[in-house]
Amino acid sequence: MPVLELSWAMLMFCLFAAWIAALVLVVADVVVNKEVGGVAKALWILFVIGVPWVGLVVYLIVHGHGINERSHSRVFARHPR
Numbered sequence: 001m002p003v004l005e006l007s008w009a010m011l012m013f014c015l016f017a018a019w020i021a022a023l024v025l026v027v028a029d030v031v032v033n034k035e036v037g038g039v040a041k042a043l044w045i046l047f048v049i050g051v052p053w054v055g056l057v058v059y060l061i062v063h064g065h066g067i068n069e070r071s072h073s074r075v076f077a078r079h080p081r
Helices: 002-032 038-050 052-078
Strands: none
Touching (some): 002 038, 002 052, 038 052
């Protein structure tokens, strides 16, 4: 039985770490997104934190197409070739 409990604890820790990583990515994208106003940014952050997995999935569905472009524009703005 302790092996099952340990496995469950490790799974929960990994899911929590994945949520934290995705949360950092989404909050950073919300902050730099120029298409969204200030109140909408605050509501997105509250939604992502308040309803953890559903908020992340909804944000990625709604704004997922622009995450890659904003990320590339930030990287290439700092390091032009």
